[in-house]
Amino acid sequence: METVLAVVIGGLYAAGLYLMLRRSLVKLILGLAILGHAANLLVFTVGRLTPGRPPIVLPGALTPDKPFADPLPQALILTAIVIGFGVQAFALVLLKRAYQTVGSDDLDEMKATDT
Amino acid sequence: MNALLVYPILIPFATAIVALFFGKNPRVQRGLHLAGAVALLAAAIRLLVAVGRAGIQATQIGNWPAPFGITLVADLLSAIMVVLAGLMGLAVAVYSLFCIDARREAFGYYPLLQILLMGVCGAFLTGDLFNLYVWFEVLLIASFVLVALGGERPQLEGAIKYVTLNLMSSALFLAAVGILYGVAGTLNLADLARQLSLPDRPGLVPALAMLFLVAFGIKAAVFPLFFWLPASYHTPPLAVSAIFAGLLTKVGVYALIRVFTLLFVQQPGFTHQLILLIAGLTMITGVLGAAAQHEIRRILSFHIISQIGYMIMGLALFTPLALAGTVFYLIHHIIVKTNLFLVAGAVHHLRGSYELKQLGGLYRAAPGLAILFLIPALSLAGVPPLSGFWAKFVLVKAGLQSQEYLIVFTALAVSLLTVFSMMKIWAAAFWQEEEPVQAGQAASTAGDRSYRGLLIPVTALAVLTVMIGLLAEPVFALAERAAGQLLNPAEYIETVLGAD
Numbered sequence: 001m002e003t004v005l006a007v008v009i010g011g012l013y014a015a016g017l018y019l020m021l022r023r024s025l026v027k028l029i030l031g032l033a034i035l036g037h038a039a040n041l042l043v044f045t046v047g048r049l050t051p052g053r054p055p056i057v058l059p060g061a062l063t064p065d066k067p068f069a070d071p072l073p074q075a076l077i078l079t080a081i082v083i084g085f086g087v088q089a090f091a092l093v094l095l096k097r098a099y100q101t102v103g104s105d106d107l108d109e110m111k112a113t114d115t
Numbered sequence: 116m117n118a119l120l121v122y123p124i125l126i127p128f129a130t131a132i133v134a135l136f137f138g139k140n141p142r143v144q145r146g147l148h149l150a151g152a153v154a155l156l157a158a159a160i161r162l163l164v165a166v167g168r169a170g171i172q173a174t175q176i177g178n179w180p181a182p183f184g185i186t187l188v189a190d191l192l193s194a195i196m197v198v199l200a201g202l203m204g205l206a207v208a209v210y211s212l213f214c215i216d217a218r219r220e221a222f223g224y225y226p227l228l229q230i231l232l233m234g235v236c237g238a239f240l241t242g243d244l245f246n247l248y249v250w251f252e253v254l255l256i257a258s259f260v261l262v263a264l265g266g267e268r269p270q271l272e273g274a275i276k277y278v279t280l281n282l283m284s285s286a287l288f289l290a291a292v293g294i295l296y297g298v299a300g301t302l303n304l305a306d307l308a309r310q311l312s313l314p315d316r317p318g319l320v321p322a323l324a325m326l327f328l329v330a331f332g333i334k335a336a337v338f339p340l341f342f343w344l345p346a347s348y349h350t351p352p353l354a355v356s357a358i359f360a361g362l363l364t365k366v367g368v369y370a371l372i373r374v375f376t377l378l379f380v381q382q383p384g385f386t387h388q389l390i391l392l393i394a395g396l397t398m399i400t401g402v403l404g405a406a407a408q409h410e411i412r413r414i415l416s417f418h419i420i421s422q423i424g425y426m427i428m429g430l431a432l433f434t435p436l437a438l439a440g441t442v443f444y445l446i447h448h449i450i451v452k453t454n455l456f457l458v459a460g461a462v463h464h465l466r467g468s469y470e471l472k473q474l475g476g477l478y479r480a481a482p483g484l485a486i487l488f489l490i491p492a493l494s495l496a497g498v499p500p501l502s503g504f505w506a507k508f509v510l511v512k513a514g515l516q517s518q519e520y521l522i523v524f525t526a527l528a529v530s531l532l533t534v535f536s537m538m539k540i541w542a543a544a545f546w547q548e549e550e551p552v553q554a555g556q557a558a559s560t561a562g563d564r565s566y567r568g569l570l571i572p573v574t575a576l577a578v579l580t581v582m583i584g585l586l587a588e589p590v591f592a593l594a595e596r597a598a599g600q601l602l603n604p605a606e607y608i609e610t611v612l613g614a615d
Contacts, residue, residue, distance in 0.1 A: 043293030
């Protein structure tokens with residue numbers, strides 16, 4: 001399972017970076033979203049995959065039965081996903097406003113402020 | 116629970132929430148905003164006093180014991196940074212009252228500024244890497260909106276680059292945090308420091324150090340990751356530029372300092388030499404970029420970059436004196452840089468332009484403003500007895516002690532170039548006799564009320580710069596103590612995890 005996920009993560013990073021290197025503003029934001037998901041999946045995978053064993057402490061015990069799945073990476077990802085959605089929502093609004101103001105979604109048209 | 120650590124986060128948060136209820140009423144919003152900024156500064160100073168007296172303060176939110184719960188911790192560096200954040204928050208708050216237009220006010224300018232301050236304070240106070248990520252996002256989202264608020268074309272173009280690069284760095288940071296968790300099984304900074312200092316530490320650590328270096332390097336705008344900064348920092352209103360220039364990149368620098376003094380200290384020959392190289396290149400590219408510009412805000416933006424180089428230099432040298440120099444430099448730079456941007460705003464208020472070619476004769480028109488520009492400008496360049504001189508002096512001395520002559524030479528040469536580009540602004544905007552060929556609409560005269568209002572924070576910060584220069588001894592003693600805490604993380608670890 002780790003191998004499959006590793007390949008998927010690599011593919012997502014590659015796709016995200018490729019999209020970000022395009023000139024289109026829409027692709028840039030899609031690339032950012034995919035990059036964020038790649039990072040989330042990476043956190044999930046390096047947190048070690050232990051299927052089928054919930055981290056529940058049985059009555060009378062001090063620690064859960066080993067081996068158990070670590071809930072913390074999933075909590076982290078959940079937070080990161082929420083933050084990612086918020087940021088992507090903002091990025092989409094920014095895209096729309098930029099498109100309206102500049103009249104193009106070509107990033108090469110938006111270099112007036114570059115130095 | 117130690118409430119002192121929570122106030123700097125809660126006060127701006129509460130202010131922002133309450134101010135949001137008064138969205139239709141700018142006058143109430145302004146009052147709240149000002150009150151919030153004053154309260155934040157007061158809370159920050161109380162925190163600094165407590166940390167100075169009683170040593171490092173830590174508190175566990177929700178009372179979970181240390182490596183499991185959320186930790187807030189303030190050592191001297193954090194406390195100093197929070198005080199500076201409060202100070203800049205107040206200065207920019209006062210400044211904003213006189214220069215932010217009604218439309219931006221109506222779209223929540225003041226609450227956003229408070230949220231930004233909350234994020235900055237949270238990032239300084241957190242003792243947990245994932246929380247650092249969250250606080251970064253909080254301050255980033257507020258800053259994204261502040262950059263784009265107003266919707267002018269340059270703003271939107273700058274915002275796209277700013278948003279993209281910062282999200283990219285956040286994704287890298289998140290990946291690094293995840294891998295670190297997989298490697299060490301904890302994200303609490305103190306616990307991590309302990310785990311990574313064990314002899315059988317995992318082999319991924321240098322790779323992780325590089326990931327963190329890139330992620331924070333983008334945020335701190337070091338060479339070669341700084342291109343988003345000159346593309347975006349000069350586009351929003353000056354009050355926003357000023358607080359960004361003062362605080363945001365410094366959060367990146369703070370994170371670098373924290374991570375590379377606490378976590379990744381195993382192979383300083385590799386990591387810190389690399390940082391030293393980056394520091395030198397950052398100084399040079401920043402100042403050369405500034406020398407090539409002819410617009411005040413762009414010159415100042417590039418100077419932020421070159422100054423970041425100095426701070427990183429102290430971190431890279433990694434001696435007590437060098438780190439003290441870095442802390443001193445942070446104190447000096449945040450005040451001076453914010454002030455320079457605020458002065459640029461006042462210039463724009465008088466002449467309606469930032470282009471050096473369209474300015475001139477300001478010394479005659481507003482001699483007070485000329486002096487107020489000269490103080491931070493000379494301080495930035497490192498002219499004694501202003502604060503910048505001592506900051507540079509300490510760093511150069513530390514460099515000589517470590518026998519890193521190349522970086523010392525670079526630092527001194529870059530100082531000279533800084534003088535050059537500050538004098539360029541001085542000569543073109545202030546000293547040069549002829550009046551400009553009526554470029555922008557002459558926005559107002561030197562006598563009107565809002566112009567005088569703009570000068571209140573400018574004057575206060577200039578006085579502060581001079582004070583730091585004249586009273587360098589106690590400030591340096593404070594910086595030295597902060598550096599001592601950074602170099603001996605035992606107290607930090609013990610305070611967070613409990614003595615065992």
